[in-house]
Amino acid sequence: MSAIKKIKIEYEEDNPNASSSSNPGRGLMVSSMMHPPKQEDTKEDIKPHIPKHEDTKEDIKPHIPKQEDTKDDIKPHIENLSCESEREQEYKQRVMSNYQPMHRELYEMNPPTFFVPSFLSAIHDNTREGFKRIITEPSPGILTFQMLKPEFCKMLMDEFKNFEKWAGETGTRIMHPTTMYKYGAILDHFGLEKMLGRLMEDFILPMSTVFFPEVGGAMLDSHHGFIVEYGAGADVYLDFHVDDSEVTLNVCLGEQFSGGELFFRGVRCVKHVNVESELDEIFDYSQVPGRAVLHRGRHRHCAVSTTSGHRVNMLLWCKSSVFREMTKDEQNSPSWCGICRREQN
Numbered sequence: 001m002s003a004i005k006k007i008k009i010e011y012e013e014d015n016p017n018a019s020s021s022s023n024p025g026r027g028l029m030v031s032s033m034m035h036p037p038k039q040e041d042t043k044e045d046i047k048p049h050i051p052k053h054e055d056t057k058e059d060i061k062p063h064i065p066k067q068e069d070t071k072d073d074i075k076p077h078i079e080n081l082s083c084e085s086e087r088e089q090e091y092k093q094r095v096m097s098n099y100q101p102m103h104r105e106l107y108e109m110n111p112p113t114f115f116v117p118s119f120l121s122a123i124h125d126n127t128r129e130g131f132k133r134i135i136t137e138p139s140p141g142i143l144t145f146q147m148l149k150p151e152f153c154k155m156l157m158d159e160f161k162n163f164e165k166w167a168g169e170t171g172t173r174i175m176h177p178t179t180m181y182k183y184g185a186i187l188d189h190f191g192l193e194k195m196l197g198r199l200m201e202d203f204i205l206p207m208s209t210v211f212f213p214e215v216g217g218a219m220l221d222s223h224h225g226f227i228v229e230y231g232a233g234a235d236v237y238l239d240f241h242v243d244d245s246e247v248t249l250n251v252c253l254g255e256q257f258s259g260g261e262l263f264f265r266g267v268r269c270v271k272h273v274n275v276e277s278e279l280d281e282i283f284d285y286s287q288v289p290g291r292a293v294l295h296r297g298r299h300r301h302c303a304v305s306t307t308s309g310h311r312v313n314m315l316l317w318c319k320s321s322v323f324r325e326m327t328k329d330e331q332n333s334p335s336w337c338g339i340c341r342r343e344q345n
């Protein structure tokens, strides 16, 4: 297999309409790096290049996320960390006061009904050895482990379907998770914010403290939780990008599908985001319902086409405003970037 000759990466950001409860500063930095979207780009956005296996090795055309409304939403100052846009606040309030949850038990963290015993036991031990018992690391920085019970996966998918149904019936336009999605929904918007906060603090933070301390994994303090949907009548694939997160949790919930692999292509700093992959950075992951993938936000990835069936994933972008503030002026080469590390050796 040959290395990628050229990867063009775009930054995936929170939906600008639903922007940046956690970090306006990063949003600014990221968007100032992007080419300003033109009319053609927006059209391409509707019919973008479909990444296939051969393509990923040679030439990936960038997906240009839509940037409508970003001017209002991206705030250059960091002091106001809870600056949800007015539009997002209104939307969230309308949903929260009108939407009737289907499975109320999802809205309060209840570890024994959410998680498989092996995961609970590792979190309880809270040691590197304990985590290593459940984690597989098929490629450096890609941690996978069994996490969610099938019953929980089903309940969350049902809740999402119920939410979509409610939105359809009430004429509510669903705010999508990021600029790169046309389907899916932000879980924080319909009451799951508190539960997902506990998920990050009590279950992800202990692991990211051990495995990703150099990217702020020990100081996560906010999240963006969402559900994405692939297949007929939903998104088909997701172009190469890096997440606007320090650490990303990605768990497939179901259902029956083929395709939809996650392609990982190395971790990159801002300066090196488009530099080609090394052979040992190329890793393709086949998704399994209930099984989690935990990786650095700066680990470049895409989801290839879900060729049949229907696939739903839950994502939790875990962020650290403290880490971003600490590192915003840093010019030195971060140890976690594959190219910086190579240059240092």
Ligand SMILES: [Zn+2]
Pocket (backbone or CB within 6 Å): 268, 269, 270, 271, 272, 333, 334, 337, 338, 339, 340, 341
């Ligand atoms: Zn670098």
